[in-house]
Amino acid sequence: MKKRSLIFSNSTITFLAIFLVFSLLQNGVKGQANSQTEFAIWDSNGELVKPESYREWIYVGTPVTPNDMNNGKAPFPEFHNAYIDPVSFAAYKATGKFPDGTILVKELVSVGSKAAVSGVGYFQGDFIGLEATVKSADHHADEPGEWAYYSFTTEAGQALKKSSPKFETASCNTCHQVSAADDWVFTQYYPILRAAKAK
Ligand code: HEC
Structure with a gap:
């Protein structure tokens, strides 16, 4: 019983760690997209x-x-x-x-x-x-x-x-x-x- 709950908490920690890394990565990508082009956008005619x-x-x-x-x-x-x-x-x-x-x-x-x-x-x-x-x-x-x-x-x-x-x-x-x-x-x-x- 004790062992099982330990395994559970380990996998919870692993899950949280993966989630954290994933959200950091996602925010990083978002930050990059924000950096310049998002505000000034030109269409295919150069307008x-x-x-x-x-x-x-x-x-x-x-x-x-x-x-x-x-x-x-x-x-x-x-x-x-x-x-x-x-x-x-x-x-x-x-x-x-x-x-x-x-x-x-x-x-x-x-x-x-x-x-x-x-x-x-x-x-x-x-x-x-x-x-x-x-x-x-x-x-x-x-x-x-x-x-x-x-x-x-x-x-x-x-x-x-x-x-x-x-x-x-x-x-x-x-x-x-x-x-x-x-x-x-x-x-x-x-x-x-x-x-x-x-x-
Ligand atoms: C005779 C000088 C003059 C001309 C020509 C002129 N501007 Fe400006 N512009 C200004 C001044 C002075 C300001 C700041 C004060 C204000 O808004 O009245 C300004 C501010 C701006 C701003 C705000 C950002 C900034 O650079 O300060 C924009 C956007 C802008 N003008 C667009 C234009 C566009 C588009 C044209 C051409 C159609 C134009 N201006 C022509 C004098 C000029």
């Missing part, structure tokens, strides 16, 4: 597929260019809620550099109201667009800094595009290259990235 889960990425800030301060039509109206994929955020925190595969999006949101019980100001209204930038040696070898720019924004009231070709360098990249504070990214307007950057 960037609209990311789905970006509101669960790391939020980095909200520049706001209201239409009423930009001759009635800001180039990117109006709030820009910016997010970075979590794997690249962790790398940026650790190394102070945006790794290959970094994707940032800015989700455009209209000004919904200019007064609230807290006072007058600008308050977010509706989602109206989505832009993205990706750093990729594979896909953007010819672009300055290996960054390229994409837009899923459509006419007002229409659903966002499901994929986007990259813009010409002169349309987007050049301004980012000249004016952004850190590797084509406007970290001067994202306090969360500045605070995270490795010292």
Whole structure:
């Protein structure tokens, strides 16, 4: 009897050990798949597929260019809620550099109201667009800094595009290259990235 229960507990331990190794391996594989490509995905036409889960990425800030301060039509109206994929955020925190595969999006949101019980100001209204930038040696070898720019924004009231070709360098990249504070990214307007950057 005693022997049997010993055998049982030995095999339980063996089973648990195998289970543990298996789950570690599985997590390792998952971690690898997460490392770069999961967030920026290109379709067979070379277009960037609209990311789905970006509101669960790391939020980095909200520049706001209201239409009423930009001759009635800001180039990117109006709030820009910016997010970075979590794997690249962790790398940026650790190394102070945006790794290959970094994707940032800015989700455009209209000004919904200019007064609230807290006072007058600008308050977010509706989602109206989505832009993205990706750093990729594979896909953007010819672009300055290996960054390229994409837009899923459509006419007002229409659903966002499901994929986007990259813009010409002169349309987007050049301004980012000249004016952004850190590797084509406007970290001067994202306090969360500045605070995270490795010292
Ligand atoms: C005249 C300069 C200029 C041009 C041209 C420009 N941008 Fe930007 N972009 C900015 C500035 C400034 C910010 C940060 C402040 C803001 O959002 O208003 C920004 C931020 C972004 C961000 C958030 C991540 C980051 O790099 O800071 C994305 C995504 C983006 N732009 C996409 C685009 C796309 C797509 C185009 C081309 C259609 C484009 N931009 C053209 C100036 C520019």
